[in-house]
Amino acid sequence: MARKLTRRRVSERCWMFLFIALAAACSPASPVIPSMFATEPSPAADPAVALLKPAAAPVAAAAPPAPVITYGAPDKGFPVNTVLSLDQPIEAGDYAWNGEGAPEGPTTIVVDLAVQRLYVYRAGVEIGRSSLIYGADEKPTPTGTFPILQKNADHVSNIYDGAPMPYMLRLTWDGVAIHGSEVDEEYATHGCVGIPEPFAEILFSEAELGDRVMVTHGWMTDIYGSGA
Incomplete structure (x- = not known):
């Protein structure tokens, strides 16, 4: 059964409701604290390129980016923007x-005699690297x-x-060329650049007549160091 409130009780309840409303209005909102441990997902690392032996299977890997730098003489250099890892x-x-x-783009080959490495670039992207032998003593490269x-x-x-001289890429008319060879630290050539024959076959299919070959001592040492 409903009962009638006296005026005093109605007044007391009104003051109580007013106090609760004011307290709620004056209470500061709970601050939103950003998490110290929130992180964005890390990009997946590019897989390293596996080395190949003469009878190995093809490589399936990506190359990491490197700074765009023009290497070589000012009139003969070219930009390198990616190297193999x-x-x-x-x-x-x-x-x-x-x-x-x-x-797609021009292919450039670099032979570094100092570290016995051959590098292949297409449009500034390194796509191949190999060990090599070269001419020494009385028959220097x-x-x-x-x-x-x-090409032959x-x-x-x-x-x-x-x-x-399988997969021969002629550089001079007096006998200097890049070609397939057994590559061993104890071997030398009569002035040619000898590279592993399976690599020579791949390079032969990639290179075109007129492509540039730079033969030097100490290529991109800030990137490759003493040879890799």
Whole structure:
């Protein structure tokens, strides 16, 4: 049964409700505290390129970005914007190749005699790297910039008793070329650049007549160091 409130009780309840409303209005809102541990997901690391032995399977890996720098002489240099990341240093007979994702463009080959490495770039992206042997003593490999003058997959030397020079890329008309060879630290050439034959076959299919080959001592040492 409903009962009638006296005026005094109605007044007391009104003051009570008013006090509660004022207290709620004056209470500061709970601050929002940002988490100190909130992080964005880290980008996935590019896998390293595996080294290949002469009978190994093709590489499937990506290359990490590097600064865009023009290397070489001012009138003969070219921009390098990506280099291969290898899972271990290259030793005699090793090579790596990964042209996946590289843009179309001119191919440039660099031979570093100081560290016995050959580097292949397409449009400034490194797509191949190999160990090598070269000419020493009385038959040194010449340095400079050379165009590829001739290609012959089954070439044999007409100077050195028909010695095989598979996947030959001629640099000079007096016998200097890049070609497939057994690569061992104890071996040297008569001035040519010898690279592992499986790598030479890949390079032969990539390179075109007129592509530049730079032969030097000490290439991109700030990036590659003493050889990788």
